[in-house]
Amino acid sequence: MLTPEAADSLSATTCEPCREQHLKSSTGQTPVESRPPSASHTPDAQAAQLRSNIYLDRPIWPIESREEAVLFRHYIQKLSIWLDLCDPDAHFNTSIPARAGTCPILLNAIFALSARHLAHTLRYDALASNRYHEQCLTYLIPLLDHAVTVSDENLFAATIILRVLEEMDVPVLGQDTHGHLLGIHAFVAPHSAPPTPTTPDPGPRSPLSPHSLSAACFWVGLRQEIYSAVMNHQPVRMNLAHPAVVDRSTTPADDYAWANRAIVHCADVLNFCFGPDHADRPRWHALREANKNWKAALPASYMPVFYRERDLNAAETGDAEADAMKAFPEVWYWKGCHIIAVQHHILAELYLALFDPAHPRTGLQRRAADAALASQARTLVRSLCGIGTCNRWCPPAMFTACMGVAAAGDRFEDRRDQEALLALLRATEREHARPTRAVCDLLKGCWGWDQNET
Numbered sequence: 001m002l003t004p005e006a007a008d009s010l011s012a013t014t015c016e017p018c019r020e021q022h023l024k025s026s027t028g029q030t031p032v033e034s035r036p037p038s039a040s041h042t043p044d045a046q047a048a049q050l051r052s053n054i055y056l057d058r059p060i061w062p063i064e065s066r067e068e069a070v071l072f073r074h075y076i077q078k079l080s081i082w083l084d085l086c087d088p089d090a091h092f093n094t095s096i097p098a099r100a101g102t103c104p105i106l107l108n109a110i111f112a113l114s115a116r117h118l119a120h121t122l123r124y125d126a127l128a129s130n131r132y133h134e135q136c137l138t139y140l141i142p143l144l145d146h147a148v149t150v151s152d153e154n155l156f157a158a159t160i161i162l163r164v165l166e167e168m169d170v171p172v173l174g175q176d177t178h179g180h181l182l183g184i185h186a187f188v189a190p191h192s193a194p195p196t197p198t199t200p201d202p203g204p205r206s207p208l209s210p211h212s213l214s215a216a217c218f219w220v221g222l223r224q225e226i227y228s229a230v231m232n233h234q235p236v237r238m239n240l241a242h243p244a245v246v247d248r249s250t251t252p253a254d255d256y257a258w259a260n261r262a263i264v265h266c267a268d269v270l271n272f273c274f275g276p277d278h279a280d281r282p283r284w285h286a287l288r289e290a291n292k293n294w295k296a297a298l299p300a301s302y303m304p305v306f307y308r309e310r311d312l313n314a315a316e317t318g319d320a321e322a323d324a325m326k327a328f329p330e331v332w333y334w335k336g337c338h339i340i341a342v343q344h345h346i347l348a349e350l351y352l353a354l355f356d357p358a359h360p361r362t363g364l365q366r367r368a369a370d371a372a373l374a375s376q377a378r379t380l381v382r383s384l385c386g387i388g389t390c391n392r393w394c395p396p397a398m399f400t401a402c403m404g405v406a407a408a409g410d411r412f413e414d415r416r417d418q419e420a421l422l423a424l425l426r427a428t429e430r431e432h433a434r435p436t437r438a439v440c441d442l443l444k445g446c447w448g449w450d451q452n453e454t
Helices: 004-011 016-022 043-054 066-084 095-100 104-121 128-143 153-168 179-191 213-232 255-274 281-297 320-327 336-354 366-390 395-411 415-432 437-447
Strands: 306-308 330-332
Touching (some): 043 128, 066 095, 066 104, 095 104, 095 153, 104 153, 153 213, 255 281, 281 336, 330 366, 336 366, 395 415, 395 437
Antiparallel strands (some): 306 330
16 A cells, blocks of 8 residues: 555655646647546455556557657667666566556656656657656556555556656756655565564565566666665665565576676665664675675676776877776676676675774774775776776666765775766766766765866
8 A cells, every 4th residue: 555655755756836837838749548546335346446447448559649659669769778677578678568558557657757868868848748747646646545556567667667757857856755666665565575573564465476577667666776775875665575586595597587686685785784783793794795605606697798907098089078988997798687787796895895894983993994995995986887888788887887986986086087987977867867966066075176177
């Protein structure tokens, strides 16, 4: 069920001025409408009524509006890869578009995300996305208060897609409302393991099944939670008690399973760092061993296609951004899951270093320890950034690199390194509409730059 907090946050993700403005938009497109929710008396009748509110009897193909067809195609060609990196079945690129034909909420979520991305990266109607987003929320919020609909994986997928939009909107709203993250929690709860003395009962449970759309949504939602945890210095709030899909072993498995192991390990590390037990040395050592064991057992398929150390003496090309990026090593991969896995493993290693309980806080050894930690952090962040910049065909590689920069970019003292970090952050926002301006400004302050310096 959706909590009052989640409902309030979801409804707040579209501000009132935007609601008023988008109704006046001149594009002339009308969002695909679901049937409005209505009350029924018996549970079976209510379930049937709710499902009829969500789905159309027939697919809408072909889409009548060319403008909306462009948005649909943009999602398939440019945005679905963001979500499918660790899913061998590529649900968000294959089954989601097909399901959207009979699920207006899902279709409007696709339209909303594409319109927002185009508005940020190209000259596109800045208000178009608001209309589709509002249409989604009008029908989605009431449905999340019913057990039969919080188990609907198409609505789960729609919430995941809307969370991507929400992440883009941080510069516009001024803060991350986390509204759709709370909505994601509502979908994850019914799939969670039985409650323990320290975890509440989420109600009826249906465990996640491997290779299902719900499992794919869970993994995307977890990556979104990790991003939020890093940027907001907080634990990962998603329930990880899903034994059918969450695997922390190092037994032989396919490349996608290894990627998801790295992701859940990163979540475990962040929960340690930002949780109440961050000074627990045995727990820290256990996590460090898990980090080492993952790397030691990694299959040969994870070897990079190409690797070269950074070359600060390389001849300049005249492209300021490309020249700045030479401060990073070159690391090429051929598979998206390899990129995301290795980056999340490095990110976990970075946080374990930053939150080592044995690091001296006072005394004569503190300065040397601080210098060693700063050097280690710089090496790890350069690796994250090198993977990001050398695999730009995979946009989330840039997103994860930015997370590392946000975590430890203040530890860079060399001007060339600093310029390279800013170049990466700016390229990520320019090309992919991921908000990085606030991080850029904070780093300039840490480095003693004038805010007007570029």
